[in-house]
Amino acid sequence: xxxxxxxxxxxxxxxxxxxxxxxxxxxxxxxxxxxxxxxxxxxxxxxxxxxxxxxxxxxxxxxxxxxxxxxxxxxxxxxxxxxxxxxxxxxxxxxxxxxxxxxxxxxxxxxxxxxxxxxxxxxxxxxxxxxxxxxxxxxxxxxxxxxxxxxxxxxxxxxxxxxxxxxxxxxxxxxxxxxxxxxxxxxxxxxxxxxxxxxxxxxxxxxxxxxxxxxxxxxxxxxxxxxxxxxxxxxxxxxxxxxxxxxxxxxxxxxxxxxxxxxxxxxxxxxxxxxxxxxxxxxxxxxxxxxxxxxxxxxxxxxxxxxxxxxxxxxxxxxxxxxxxxxxxxxxxxxxxxxxxxxxxxxxxxxxxxxxxxxxxxxxxxxxxxxxxxxxxxxxxxxxxxxxxxxxxxxxxxxxxxxxxxxxxxxxxxxxxxxxxxxxxxxxxxxxxxxxxxxxxxxxxxxxxxxxxxxxxxxxxxxxxxxxxxxxxxxxxxxxxxxxxxxxxxxxxxxxxxxxxxxxxxxxxxxxxxxxxxxxxxxxxxxxxxxxxxxxxxxxxxxxxxxxxxxxxxxxxxxxxxxxxxxxxxxxxxxxxxxxxxxxxxxxxxxxxxxxxxxxxxxxxxxxxxxxxxxxxxxxxxxxxxxxxxxxxxxxxxxxxxxxxxxxxxxxxxxxxxxxxxxxxxxxxxxxxxxxxxxxxxxxxxxxxxxxxxxxxxxxxxxxxxxxxxxxxxxxxxxxxxxxxxxxxxxxxxxxxxxxxxxxxxxxxxxxxxxxxxxxxxxxxxxxxxxxxxxxxxxxxxxxxxxxxxxxxxxxxxxxxxxxxxxxxxxxxxxxxxxxxxxxxxxxxxxxxxxxxxxxxxxxxxxxxxxxxxxxxxxxxxxxxxxxxxxxxx
DNA sequence: GCGATCAGCT
DNA sequence: CACAGCTGATCGC
Numbered sequence: 001x002x003x004x005x006x007x008x009x010x011x012x013x014x015x016x017x018x019x020x021x022x023x024x025x026x027x028x029x030x031x032x033x034x035x036x037x038x039x040x041x042x043x044x045x046x047x048x049x050x051x052x053x054x055x056x057x058x059x060x061x062x063x064x065x066x067x068x069x070x071x072x073x074x075x076x077x078x079x080x081x082x083x084x085x086x087x088x089x090x091x092x093x094x095x096x097x098x099x100x101x102x103x104x105x106x107x108x109x110x111x112x113x114x115x116x117x118x119x120x121x122x123x124x125x126x127x128x129x130x131x132x133x134x135x136x137x138x139x140x141x142x143x144x145x146x147x148x149x150x151x152x153x154x155x156x157x158x159x160x161x162x163x164x165x166x167x168x169x170x171x172x173x174x175x176x177x178x179x180x181x182x183x184x185x186x187x188x189x190x191x192x193x194x195x196x197x198x199x200x201x202x203x204x205x206x207x208x209x210x211x212x213x214x215x216x217x218x219x220x221x222x223x224x225x226x227x228x229x230x231x232x233x234x235x236x237x238x239x240x241x242x243x244x245x246x247x248x249x250x251x252x253x254x255x256x257x258x259x260x261x262x263x264x265x266x267x268x269x270x271x272x273x274x275x276x277x278x279x280x281x282x283x284x285x286x287x288x289x290x291x292x293x294x295x296x297x298x299x300x301x302x303x304x305x306x307x308x309x310x311x312x313x314x315x316x317x318x319x320x321x322x323x324x325x326x327x328x329x330x331x332x333x334x335x336x337x338x339x340x341x342x343x344x345x346x347x348x349x350x351x352x353x354x355x356x357x358x359x360x361x362x363x364x365x366x367x368x369x370x371x372x373x374x375x376x377x378x379x380x381x382x383x384x385x386x387x388x389x390x391x392x393x394x395x396x397x398x399x400x401x402x403x404x405x406x407x408x409x410x411x412x413x414x415x416x417x418x419x420x421x422x423x424x425x426x427x428x429x430x431x432x433x434x435x436x437x438x439x440x441x442x443x444x445x446x447x448x449x450x451x452x453x454x455x456x457x458x459x460x461x462x463x464x465x466x467x468x469x470x471x472x473x474x475x476x477x478x479x480x481x482x483x484x485x486x487x488x489x490x491x492x493x494x495x496x497x498x499x500x501x502x503x504x505x506x507x508x509x510x511x512x513x514x515x516x517x518x519x520x521x522x523x524x525x526x527x528x529x530x531x532x533x534x535x536x537x538x539x540x541x542x543x544x545x546x547x548x549x550x551x552x553x554x555x556x557x558x559x560x561x562x563x564x565x566x567x568x569x570x571x572x573x574x575x576x577x578x579x580x581x582x583x584x585x586x587x588x589x590x591x592x593x594x595x596x597x598x599x600x601x602x603x604x605x606x607x608x609x610x611x612x613x614x615x616x617x618x619x620x621x622x623x624x625x626x627x628x629x630x631x632x633x634x635x636x637x638x639x640x641x642x643x644x645x646x647x648x649x650x651x652x653x654x655x656x657x658x659x660x661x662x663x664x665x666x667x668x669x670x671x672x673x674x675x676x677x678x679x680x681x682x683x684x685x686x687x688x689x690x691x692x693x694x695x696x697x698x699x700x701x702x703x704x705x706x707x708x709x710x711x712x713x714x715x716x717x718x719x720x721x722x723x724x725x726x727x728x729x730x731x732x733x734x735x736x737x738x739x740x741x742x743x744x745x746x747x748x749x750x751x752x753x754x755x756x757x758x759x760x761x762x763x764x765x766x767x768x769x770x771x772x773x774x775x776x777x778x779x780x781x782x783x784x785x786x787x788x789x790x791x792x793x794x795x796x797x798x799x800x801x802x803x804x805x806x807x808x809x810x811x812x813x814x815x816x817x818x819x820x821x822x823x824x825x826x827x828x829x830x831x832x833x834x835x836x837x838x839x840x841x842x843x844x845x846x847x848x849x850x851x852x853x854x855x856x857x858x859x860x861x862x863x864x865x866x867x868x869x870x871x872x873x874x
Numbered sequence: 875g876c877g878a879t880c881a882g883c884t
Numbered sequence: 885c886a887c888a889g890c891t892g893a894t895c896g897c
Contacts, residue, residue, distance in 0.1 A: 062878085078889055085877085190887075233888045287888060288884040294886075300884095323887035351887075374886080 013124040014115065016092045020069035023112035027089055041067045048186060048372045051146050051158050054128055058144060058160045058186065059372075064090040070126060074162025075141030076102040076235050084109055094125065096132055098140030101264050102235070120175060129155075131175045135164035137350045138236035139265045145179050159364060160186040161372070165201070165349065166356035171363050181397060182366040189371035189388050190351040196324040198347035205240055207333060208319050208346055209247035212282065215317060227313035228282045229304070231290050231320045234261055236350055240321055244282055245272040253280040277311065290318040290343055291336075296682055297322065299336045299343050308341075315340040321348035354391075361395040369396060470494075477504060486778070486789075649676050728776045729760050729769065737779035748862045749785040753777065754792060781863075788863045 038055060042065065049060035055068035061083025064071060069091035073081055076099050084093070086108040093103065093114045100116035103109040117123055119142065122131050129147035146158040157179050170176055191198075198204075212228055230240060230252075241252045251274040254262065259275050267273060274280055285307075291299040297320065308316045318341070325334055325347045334345040352360065361369055371388035389396075477490045493504040653667045667681070674680035727740040743750055757777040781789045 077887095079886095083878090087877090193885090195885090236888080286884070292884075293888095321887090349887075 011122050011124050011129070014126075016070040016094075016126055019092045019115060020113075023092065023110075024089060027110060027112050038067050039065075048370050051128075051148065051160070052184070053148050053150070053156065054126070054146070056125075056128070056146065059162065061088070061090075061093075070094070072144055072160070073099055073103070074144065074160065075099055075135065075138055076106070077138065077163065080163070081107065086110070088113055094130070096140045096142045098265060099142075102140060102261070105264050106234075106261060122175075133170075133173055133175055135162050136167045136170075137163045137165060139238060140235075143176075145175055157182040158184050158186065159366065161188045161360075163188045163190070163351060163373075166352040166360045170360070176364075180364055182364060184368040184370050185361065185364055185366040186370045186372050187357065187361070187388075188351055188373055189357065190373045191324065191349065191353050192357055192371065192374070192388055192391055194354045196349075196353060198324045198349045198353055201239060201348060201350075204321065204333075204346045204348040205243045208240060208321075208344070209244055211317065211319075211344065212244060212248045225313065226281065226315045226317055227308060227311055229285045229290060229307065229316060229318040230282065231285055231287055231318065232258075233287045234258070235265075237321050237348060238262075238265070238267070240319075240348060241282075241284065242267075242272055248282070250282060251280040253277050253283040255284075258284060281313070283311075285318075290320050293320065293322055297334075297336070297343075297345055299338070299341075301338045301341050304341045304343075305339075316342070318343040319346055320344070321346050323347070323349045323351065324353075358392065358395060361392045365395065365397045367397045473499065649678050649681075653678055653681055726760065728757050728773050730776065732772050732775055732779075735776045735779070737776070737783040740776075741780040741784055743784065745784045747785065749781055749788040749792070751863050753780065754863060785863075792863055 041050065041055065042063075045057070045063055045067075046060065049057050049063065051058065054070070056070050056072060057063065057068060058072045059074050059080040061071060061073075061081060064083055071091045071093050073084070073093050073095040075096075081103070084103065084107060088109050091113070093100075093109070094117055095103065095114065096119060097116040100111075100114045103114050104111045117130070117132050119132050119134060122129050124130070127149060131145040132142040133145065135141040135143045141162055141164065143162055143164055144158075144160040146160070148156045148158065150156040159176075159179050159182050208230075215226055230244070232238075232241070244250075245252050252272060254273050254275065256275055259268070259273060262268060262273055277283065287293070289300070289303055289307075291297055291303075304316045304318060308314070320343060322345055325345050333347065336343045336345070369389050369392045374388060473494060474487060474490050477493070490504075497504040649671050650664060650667045653671060654661075654663060670681040670684050671678070674684065727735065730740070738745060741749075742753055742756075754777065757773055760773055778789065778792070781792055
């Protein structure tokens, strides 16, 4: 292990093997063990914790072994340092100064094995440059920036975020800026789902501090009145305490154990914290003292009373700074209270939210995103990781990936795709890529493919291919191109590339990319002119909506503010804050439930499929809700008998959701649905209540059966009856392209045809099934309106939203509006007017249909219209 | 018998 | 679904 000294003179250069051997010798009082070579890294090693082409692992102490002595720890939380213990002697732990102190003093890890690295300073470890930058998580938490020597003097760059909360300041970090376009980013995907809604930390801190200020006034130790309890864990969320102390001008009481940790963190002498209970009425308590937080919050008023009595107060106000909260109400965070006890659930997250994650990825434009948090990241990574990665489709460096994809093709591998792991053998350290189950013929294959695909075609005579060759090439192309590409198109590609497969695929993706980029850029231009604020989750919408929001006791912005920054509410600009708020209330969670992916294009576009699925009968959208509603109405009389056994669950459910008897039958219905499983029921409830609550301003859940105008539902029913929406999912042999299509031969194909397919695809997980549906879709087009095939292909290939790749058309608001004009036969100004009134395009469409006494579906948009409209906005 | 891991609880 | 972490039971070398 030669420690290659870097070209820079000043940088500290470390050799973990040498460090380790020295430490081990001291630790075990033995002469240096003869450790000359490392065994291969086990194939079971989670790749989300391994930096490619190195023996560096991050937060992977449970997986420690002989294969490495270089371990990195991002921060001091047990789920990350798990595996470390006082006897740790398996390698060197690199971490921040603060984390190092915590390891030594709290976890009692021998300092021999801990190497503290400075922040914002490059060091070279085993030939790789490493920089630690702040992660905005807990004290001492860092992100690691790795620069790994690669081929021909180039470096591969990797960002490992550890746990982090994105901050706009990161964009101007000089070290991080050098990692734009990294090979991969290992991302803290804890809240990588739009359903987790939480505000800026400042807002939450503000909320708490304001409440203490107003409710508690200045603290005087003589008057024991209101006791404030703040739930925290060992490390983390200190900012809240510091801010309370600063804003409310008082100390914060902590127990000796917490104080010890705080001293390590350097807050010991700050005067902010005290171990003397009498010095403060703000006391820090353990995480679950005020109630259990998972899977949903259940207050523990009994415990609160004990504490109140014990400490001699007459009222207790508790704060639980939870990672997120389901219930972000109009103007305040969720409060539970009983007698003289109050518990405020304050969303306070030290992880990035969905928008922040996307913003970070958008900023870094890495070639790959590797989720580090989530179910099974360690095991079945591909499935989960893919799902996560889709959230960042369009933000990653697609072009680089395509090149890599092509390179993989060139090398004869069809699965290069998202594989970041070592594919070649050229890292600074030898023998690193045993990870893939040894494929002895691997290298041979590479050379063979190289020669066959590059040298075989005769440049003079490109088109002379016998059938067998042609068939072979088409088959290979089929493997490389998306499934919807027709044989004809493939022949076309082959023809224009002189029979060169690589060229064909390359051309294909270049064209696609070009098309995609043009569409995207024009769409952005269109929607930016219509939108007040994009992307920046921290910004406040212009137009004074903060001030005019019905905000009461504190100056924390309404929860609407951060919800309203989410997509969907983009089309309007001159919309009043009230409308805006209501719209968000009604729609955001619906979107979340239906497909979280909708967000992922950012707040720039609407998906036309969604638009259609709202206008058209909507069979798949909310099957659970639909059927529940029916049941709820029909089975009203059965309710009491049927649900007796769930009596307790219903009560508990109602208590948890803060509900009244009016919700009882709904609760019963959900619980019956879930066989009494409260967790599941709550999940359903929280996912759906915004949908169900319809126009209800207060956000209360009311039986939607009673809310919906009857006319509305009857329209839906009648439409549902006379439209066969699922024929496309028939197996290919049963689907009749001419008879099962929704239009007839010679006519131009309606967009409805695509929209239905997209809708079906949305819920279809099986690839084969999905392919067959698309196939059916194209068969009808080919049979009835061949001229619509090409536009359809383009409409299908346009990448729209994460999880909707090649599935959903994503276009700007103005196009949707024109679509509406066509579909509803009304004017743009009328639509705008109605939009302002109703707050949602879907509602507008509904209304249009009602004013037209719509008995038939709206006149379908034709595929060509959509396609041309799309071209127009280029 | 020990440490690592897990279920359950706070 | 997945904010942290402790404890005691269980697994496994």
